[in-house]
Amino acid sequence: MKKIKTAIIGLGRIGWQFHLPELRKYSDRFILAAVCDPLQERHLEVQKLCDAACFCDYLDMLKTVRPELVVVASPTHVHAEQVIAVLEQGGDVFCDKPIAQNLSLADAMIQTTRRTGRKLMVYQPHRATNIAVGAREIISRGILGPIYMIKISLSAYVRRNDWQAWRQYGGGMLNNFGAHAIDQLLYLSGGKVKRLRCHLRTIATLGDADDVVKLVMETEHGLILDLDINMAAAYGFENLMILGKHGALRYDDEKKAFMLRIYNPAMLDCGSASTELATKDRNYGNAEKIPWEELSIPVSNYAPVNFYEKVYDYMALDKLPFVSLDETREVMRIIDECRRDSV
Ligand SMILES: NC(=O)c1ccc[n+]([C@@H]2O[C@H](COP(=O)([O-])OP(=O)(O)OC[C@H]3O[C@@H](n4cnc5c(N)ncnc54)[C@H](O)[C@@H]3O)[C@@H](O)[C@H]2O)c1
Numbered sequence: 001m002k003k004i005k006t007a008i009i010g011l012g013r014i015g016w017q018f019h020l021p022e023l024r025k026y027s028d029r030f031i032l033a034a035v036c037d038p039l040q041e042r043h044l045e046v047q048k049l050c051d052a053a054c055f056c057d058y059l060d061m062l063k064t065v066r067p068e069l070v071v072v073a074s075p076t077h078v079h080a081e082q083v084i085a086v087l088e089q090g091g092d093v094f095c096d097k098p099i100a101q102n103l104s105l106a107d108a109m110i111q112t113t114r115r116t117g118r119k120l121m122v123y124q125p126h127r128a129t130n131i132a133v134g135a136r137e138i139i140s141r142g143i144l145g146p147i148y149m150i151k152i153s154l155s156a157y158v159r160r161n162d163w164q165a166w167r168q169y170g171g172g173m174l175n176n177f178g179a180h181a182i183d184q185l186l187y188l189s190g191g192k193v194k195r196l197r198c199h200l201r202t203i204a205t206l207g208d209a210d211d212v213v214k215l216v217m218e219t220e221h222g223l224i225l226d227l228d229i230n231m232a233a234a235y236g237f238e239n240l241m242i243l244g245k246h247g248a249l250r251y252d253d254e255k256k257a258f259m260l261r262i263y264n265p266a267m268l269d270c271g272s273a274s275t276e277l278a279t280k281d282r283n284y285g286n287a288e289k290i291p292w293e294e295l296s297i298p299v300s301n302y303a304p305v306n307f308y309e310k311v312y313d314y315m316a317l318d319k320l321p322f323v324s325l326d327e328t329r330e331v332m333r334i335i336d337e338c339r340r341d342s343v
Helices: 013-025 040-049 058-065 076-088 103-116 130-141 173-189 307-315 325-342
Strands: 004-009 030-036 053-055 069-072 092-096 120-123 147-155 193-201 212-219 224-230 240-244 247-252 257-262 293-298
Touching: 004 013, 004 058, 013 030, 013 040, 013 069, 013 092, 013 307, 030 040, 030 058, 040 053, 053 058, 058 076, 069 076, 076 092, 076 103, 092 307, 103 120, 103 325, 120 307, 130 173, 130 240, 130 247, 130 257, 147 173, 173 193, 173 212, 173 224, 173 325, 193 325, 212 325
Parallel strands: 004 030, 004 069, 030 053, 069 092, 092 120, 147 224
Antiparallel strands: 147 240, 193 212, 212 224, 240 247, 247 257, 257 293
């Protein structure tokens, strides 16, 4: 099995807590040759674990180590510059989300990838969870009937106080959680967005970037994708709901299960609506009983996708990328349009 000479840029929350341990776990496929972070105390932590070379400057690291693959886990506003430098040096990149601060930088990265013939894939973990895998499988069964709406809500009350609170660093909830949730909505719907409306607000955060996002998108097939990211919500929202003509699914985080309320349309007669302008017996409503069936499907029935296996499949074995550049661009195009729409 080919081992890919790999480096990580950025040893923060995601670089240190996820990328580094995963690369070490898959030591049959990846050699962690180097790491880069301006904070030297983070080098000491790495040196306690392994013999990766440590650098403060990523250009110095690229020149000295010439990694075949670089995992970019630095703050968002430096992704574009770093990714382009790696690609120009002949390396491939696994970049954390969002790919960049805005669409024009993302386009420059994508164009450089295509021109150099290198590979670039973005880490979009929300499409890899067992919730996403399970929801897709249940949708594909057709038991909800034609799907007309998917709603995702991420809510909490947080006075954000790190770099993600600031616009100048590519922070804000549209870029941060939006890159996850928009990707997940597109992945579940399989559709292309034809129009959207977005409202961005800055409410509880201690910085200047958005912490409330209300986004409604419509796909080419008329499916409504409804997203709330609300970090100023004293009450939480339902995390995931999928609504179809014959029932609905919601994800219950406490039960760790998909809850479904569905009916079989063959159990109802066709029915008809009256056009009389005086309702019968002065009664509105339809007394018919919908033959609801309630199901609970544990999310543990589904296995999450292992991202680093997908990284290896793409980077070393030339399989199709789990996250394509077209999909990545579409997320950034939507984020860009949200900003214009909400002004
Ligand atoms: N995919 C996910 O689930 C997920 C989760 C968290 C963060 N992220 C993304 O990962 C990136 C990093 O976020 P984080 O939460 O780990 O941030 P963080 O603040 O915890 O860590 C950032 C790290 O990068 C280092 N750094 C700062 N400037 C640098 C530079 N110019 N070059 C190299 N390193 C530099 C810092 O010293 C720090 O160690 C962001 O783009 C963020 O959106 C993704």
